[in-house]
């Protein structure tokens with residue numbers, strides 16, 4: 001068994017909507033059916049008893065590739081990843097399979113494939129395989145990479161509402177929504193969280209001043225300049241007091257319930273070691289509560305208890321900690337609902353203050369606290385008290401968050417009980433936190449978990465807002481780029497700022513921000529990340545779909561123009577036009593439920609994609625009597641077709657007529673393939689709900705760049721053939737023309753060319769070298785200006801360039817530009833394409849225009 005290529009499909013793909021690893025696996029003949037390897041299965045099952053064999057497709061034997069598939073899926077599932085999809089498909093090459101296995105984290109999926117391969121080999125060779133360590137590696141990697149519980153809860157809530165998300169970092173920075181509708185979070189902070197509010201929350205002194213000003217109870221106190229000043233402040237306030245860093249966190253350097261001068265002086269030194277600025281404030285007796293405010297609501301509250309053990313009169317403190325840590329809910333990090341209690345320097349110091357060491361045996365029933373703060377991450381516990389909070393107390397917490405200006409705020413309250421207002425019990429708010437941890441509310445150690453993620457998402461996105469912008473995907477063999485540009489133009493006419501990708505770059509509101517072939521998922525994702533994009537139109541080439549899947553989870557409109565033989569077959573096991581159709585179908589399979597697929601009814605393979613579309617279908621074809629069109633129309637569904645001199649968009653009894661004369665792209669309907677592209681774009685605009693007046697205006701104002709200037713890609717239609725006139729006369733221009741022309745459909749291709757005498761020999765030859773590989777027939781002519789060259793010299797060089805032509809079979813030599821044009825036109829049949837490289841621009845264009853009229 002050989003694995004020759006591994007890919008991560010990061011979006012909806014050929015096989016499914018799931019993110020998956022795809023591998024090419026070749027098996028020897030014996031390996032194609034494990035029944036031929038009698039020892040293999042029992043050995044595999046001893047090594048991995050829980051492996052489930054996934055049934056191969058009907059009639060196929062179970063191969064080693066299938067065993068690899070089963071192992072890669074089951075290893076991930078055993079490690080706790082929620083994966084279910086996998087498949088192995090035989091390719092046209094005997095013994096070679098495409099093996100596809102879902103993942104939730106790409107790196108975990110890749111590791112699972114590695115380990116699965118090792119497992120298969122160990123079963124083949126009867127060598128040991130350490131299942132336990134394999135699963136542990138997967139689990140650890142997954143825990144390391146996947147989103148933490150706080151961010152994860154927000155993402156889950158978004159997904160439940162259909163809001164797309166994307167991780168921007170390996171950490172907890174996530175984008176929700178697309179383009180101009182996107183919002184970002186980082187853990188429990190949002191794009192709305194003000195940096196100033198965050199700074200205020202960092203400063204406990206300033207926070208208290210502001211809260212006090214808003215009438216929220218806080219422990220009075222002040223900043224102190226040195227140890228003596230701390231004691232002075234303690235005397236002013238009256239003992240007991242709290243000494244703490246002005247900008248600390250996680251309870252570091254906080255000393256509570258300080259009464260004597262000596263205590264206060266020591267506490268100052270400890271706090272000062274953490275921060276330059278130290279504050280002294282009144283000590284409030286009672287419990288620690290954390291109130292979570294999101295927007296203007298209190299959404300959760302928890303009582304927090306510092307890590308502690310209770311004496312049994314037998315075991316020492318170290319042993320008691322060990323006992324507590326045996327609780328399976330206590331993990332090492334943030335992933336579990338509780339964290340292990342650490343017996344470190346802070347714990348030892350806290351014990352010392354209570355007159356203990358780790359070896360002391362506390363009497364039965366005596367509570368020994370190991371830390372002064374109740375953070376879950378240092379071993380504390382949380383009990384949900386959300387339902388107990390007195391409305392006045394809740395109101396104070398919300399006022400505190402508002403005063404500081406935090407949209408998501410963790411409010412630390414010290415008081416005896418939350419069932420009473422703070423004022424009645426002398427309680428107070430000791431600080432507020434930006435980016436509060438959510439774990440204590442999601443999975444409290446005791447009591448009910450709260451839907452905190454949902455609360456955060458619903459303050460970011462109003463009901464019914466899923467953060468999406470309209471997305472159009474266009475696939476097909478010919479006409480993609482024009483269709484994409486026209487749809488983008490119609491959206492622009494509809495006041496959208498459009499992001500557009502295609503084979504010639506990425507455009508944002510008409511400005512090119514990337515060049516080259518940008519028809520893959522990376523460019524699509526870049527557009528969806530851009531803040532100034534209200535709608536997106538993506539040319540979706542098959543390369544990207546095969547390599548990585550789509551760059552979006554679903555689209556509002558999918559357009560498939562046609563499927564031609566012209567595409568390169570043979571790559572990636574795409575050997576037939578049917579295989580190609582399966583690739584282009586992916587965008588149709590991923591139309592949103594309320595969306596539309598715009599399909600060419602005249603192309604049977606495109607028309608048949610209707611059956612996989614989760615949304616509705618609009619068919620287009622020139623001929624409204626095409627059976628697919630007739631049927632669809634009779635069912636009252638949307639069709640777009642040509643009737644006389646207009647394109648008609650009809651649905652039941654309603655119809656819109658748009659005269660071809662008002663769609664300059666089609667040259668009054670004379671350029672057949674542009675009529676097709678216009679119909680496709682009209683179908684897309686209709687699916688997007690753009691007003692018909694806007695569609696008409698947009699169609700009228702759309703000019704293909706190539707059309708606007710005389711001599712630059714001027715298109716004509718002649719007896720059903722397409723003529724392109726251009727004055728390009730150097731190898732680069734000719735290469736660009738060939739590229740442009742290659743994407744246009746044509747039966748036979750011919751070209752008319754002359755050479756100017758002032759060009760280098762090598763350039764003259766190069767021109768026809770390029771053309772000879774792209775055209776079936778070439779007409780050479782000698783133009784007016786030979787600039788000192790001997791008669792026949794230039795044409796001779798052009799002829800030389802055709803010596804090794806891959807395609808050109810017919811070469812004609814004609815004297816005079818008009819005669820050459822006549823000769824080329826005479827050979828044209830319907831569906832052909834002819835490129836005329838003109839010399840005397842105005843005269844030649846006038847001559848062609850006259851010919852076309854006849």
Ligand SMILES: Nc1ncnc2c1ncn2[C@@H]1O[C@H](COP(=O)(O)OP(=O)(O)O)[C@@H](O)[C@H]1O
Nearest residue numbers: 219242248249250251252282283284288430431
């Ligand atoms: N004035 C106070 N009275 C009583 N306990 C306090 C007071 N200030 C702080 N504490 C205790 O110390 C803990 C940590 O203090 P806090 O101001 O919240 O700082 P941190 O930013 O380190 O969390 C609090 O959760 C509370 O238990």
Ligand SMILES: [Mg+2]
Nearest residue numbers: 250251412431
């Ligand atoms: Mg705190």
